[in-house]
Amino acid sequence: xxxxxxxxxxxxxxxxxxxxxxxxxxxxxxxxxxxxxxxxxxxxxxxxxxxxxxxxxxxxxxxxxxxxxxxxxxxxxxxxxxxxxxxxxxxxxxxxxxxxxxxxxxxxxxxxxxxxxxxxxxxxxxxxxxxxxxxxxxxxxxxxxxxxxxxxxxxxxxxxxxxxxxxxxxxxxxxxxxxxxxxxxxxxxxxxxxxxxxxxxxxxxxxxxxxxxxxxxxxxxxxxxxxxxxxxxxxxxxxxxxxxxxxxxxxxxxxxxxxxxxxxxxxxxxxxxxxxxxxxxxxxxxxxxxxxxxxxxxxxxxxxxxxxxxxxxxxxxxxxxxx
Numbered sequence: 001x002x003x004x005x006x007x008x009x010x011x012x013x014x015x016x017x018x019x020x021x022x023x024x025x026x027x028x029x030x031x032x033x034x035x036x037x038x039x040x041x042x043x044x045x046x047x048x049x050x051x052x053x054x055x056x057x058x059x060x061x062x063x064x065x066x067x068x069x070x071x072x073x074x075x076x077x078x079x080x081x082x083x084x085x086x087x088x089x090x091x092x093x094x095x096x097x098x099x100x101x102x103x104x105x106x107x108x109x110x111x112x113x114x115x116x117x118x119x120x121x122x123x124x125x126x127x128x129x130x131x132x133x134x135x136x137x138x139x140x141x142x143x144x145x146x147x148x149x150x151x152x153x154x155x156x157x158x159x160x161x162x163x164x165x166x167x168x169x170x171x172x173x174x175x176x177x178x179x180x181x182x183x184x185x186x187x188x189x190x191x192x193x194x195x196x197x198x199x200x201x202x203x204x205x206x207x208x209x210x211x212x213x214x215x216x217x218x219x220x221x222x223x224x225x226x227x228x229x230x231x232x233x234x235x236x237x238x239x240x241x242x243x244x245x246x247x248x249x250x251x252x253x254x255x256x257x258x259x260x261x262x263x264x265x266x267x268x269x270x271x272x273x274x275x276x277x278x279x280x281x282x283x284x285x286x287x288x289x290x291x292x293x294x295x296x297x298x299x300x301x302x303x304x305x306x307x308x309x310x311x312x313x314x315x316x317x318x319x320x321x322x323x
Contacts, residue, residue, distance in 0.1 A: 001049030002275075002300055004282050006080075006213055007177050008119065008149035015149070017119060019052040019080050021275055022300050023215060025286040026055045026062035032288075039069050044290050046075065048297055054217070054284045055113075056084040056124055057105040067114035076115055082180075082215065083109050084124040084154050088195070097127035099138040106142055121148040122180050125195045126156040132164040133171075140173045152178035154217070155197045158206040178213045183281065185255065185273040185312055186221035186248045190241060207279040219274045219283035220296075224248065225255055225267040247314060254312050258304075258319070268299030273312055276304040 002021045007014060024045045029038040042053075055063045063083060070076045085105030086096045096102075102123070110116060121142070123135070139151045153161050153176050161176050168175030182188065182198040191198065199207075199214070207214050223229070224243045231249055234240050255266040255273075262269070274283045283300070287293040310316040 001297065004213060004280055006120065006150065009143050009174055010149055011146065012144075017080055017149075019282065020050045021282040022050055022296055023052045023054045023082065023282050023284045024050055025217070025284045026053060026066050027059045028286045028288065029062045029065045030060040035065055035068065038065050039072075041287060041290065041293065042066075042069050043073075044293055045287075046073075046079070048293070051078065052080040052082065052282070054082045054215075055109075056087065057109050057112075058084070058087040058090040058124060061112075063109055063112035067112055071114045080119040081113060081115070082120040082122065083113065083118055084122045084180075085109060087124040088127075090124075095127040095129070097123060097125070097130050097135060099134060102135075102138055103142070106147055110147060117146060118148045120150045120152060120178065122152040122154040122178070123156070124154050126153070126160055128157075128160065132160065132167050136164055136168050136171075136173055136175065140168075143174055150177050152176045152180060152215075154180040155195055156181075157197060158203050161212075162206075162210075176212075178215055179207070180215040180217060180284075182218045183214060183216035183274055183277075184219055184221040184224075185251055185270040186224045186243045187245070187251075188242050189245055192218060192222070192238070192242050204277070204279075207277070211279050213280040213282070214277070215282045215284060216274050217284045219285065220267055220271055223267070225252055225265075225270040227266065250314060251312060254314075254319075258308060258312065262302060264298065264302060265295065268295055268302060269304075269312070271296060271299035272302035272304050273309065275300055276302075276309055278306075 003018045004021050005016050006019050032038050055066050086102050088095055142148045165175035188198040255269040259266045259269045275281055285296045311319040
């Protein structure tokens with residue numbers, strides 16, 4: 001398992017946390033018939049060297065399942081938890097990027113997770129009508145209280161993140177130390193869900209310049225590269241609307257070609273694309289079977305050259321001397 005170093009603050013001291021670059025997503029756990037299936041997946045992930053878990057206040061009961069598993073295994077001190085809050089479709093109606101909603105979600109997440117601190121806390125959505133100052137201030141209050149160790153954004157524009165970090169720097173506060181948008185080889189035709197942000201060339205260049213760590217959700221594009229989908233099969237309306245395009249099918253063909261050369265699968269190459277960016281990245285995965293977890297681990301270990309990356313992303317027309 002490969003790792004990424006993420007920064008945090010504990011008792012006013014800067015610390016570094018060595019986190020696995022494959023992050024176990026928990027959003028899909030509600031689909032399992034029983035908790036033991038989720039427990040088995042998490043057990044295997046830890047056994048393979050994984051130590052970071054992604055959840056959210058809005059993910060039905062995933063925080064509860066994660067908290068029960070960590071407590072039953074006595075493993076809380078050995079893992080890192082990334083959870084999110086202030087989602088607009090979570091509880092009371094209306095936008096929720098405000099002090100009351102953020103505080104409420106953090107306190108409830110702590111209870112569900114059966115812990116007294118959250119390693120990495122991200123705002124699940126943005127509300128551009130809200131000034132960044134009060135947001136940074138309330139999050140810093142939670143850091144000072146020891147309830148969270150680091151703050152980040154999920155589905156914020158890079159310009160808003162920069163504005164928030166500029167405010168933090170100006171006022172001697174802690175800013176966002178990570179970003180969690182969507183990054184995948186397949187480019188989205190439209191946001192997969194309302195208010196979501198997917199990495200484009202401008203965002204990628206900003207991350208390259210700032211070197212701010214990026215923790216990607218839907219890093220494998222909802223299984224687009226798994227082989228379960230074809231241009232002719234249009235049964236999954238969401239996949240068709242979000243990922244079906246001539247460019248993405250060409251990316252799929254190129255991923256298959258490169259996979260054949262490297263003894264891998266197309267979906268493993270797609271994951272490698274996320275993890276071979278010119279800035280720090282990690283990928284949130286959602287395996288439903290142990291075999292899928294092992295495939296992700298294999299993909300995370302594949303090295304891609306800059307030319308191979310450009311080939312996959314349709315910038316280069318050739319690789320290895322052949323079209």
